[in-house]
Amino acid sequence: ILNEAEIAAPKAFDYHIKNLARHYVGALKRSHKNQQMPGYDERELEAIAYILMAARFYIYLRFAKSESGVRKIPDWVVRAYMKFVAGGLGFRDV
Numbered sequence: 001i002l003n004e005a006e007i008a009a010p011k012a013f014d015y016h017i018k019n020l021a022r023h024y025v026g027a028l029k030r031s032h033k034n035q036q037m038p039g040y041d042e043r044e045l046e047a048i049a050y051i052l053m054a055a056r057f058y059i060y061l062r063f064a065k066s067e068s069g070v071r072k073i074p075d076w077v078v079r080a081y082m083k084f085v086a087g088g089l090g091f092r093d094v
Contacts, residue, residue: 017053024049055081 005013028045031037040048059081063073 020053021046021049024052052085055084 063077064070
């Protein structure tokens with residue numbers, strides 16, 4: 001539905017994506033303010049938010065979506081995601 005919404009209801013889709021991103025950016029700004037994201041400029045937070053949104057969507061497609069409905073994402077997938085996020089956001093230099 002979400003993928004089709006971009007064409008069928010572009011204003012609602014745009015609102016949804018921007019609203020979701022706003023929440024991600026807000027959480028990232030709090031972490032940044034608390035110096036939990038060394039090496040990142042505040043201007044990079046929106047890009048990180050969209051990276052996380054994309055990861056969330058593709059993890060859903062691969063591990064949660066099924067013909068019989070939504071299934072629980074395996075714990076090992078959640079751990080891998082969290083390790084990536086914690087390690088990636090703690091990275092200090094490019």
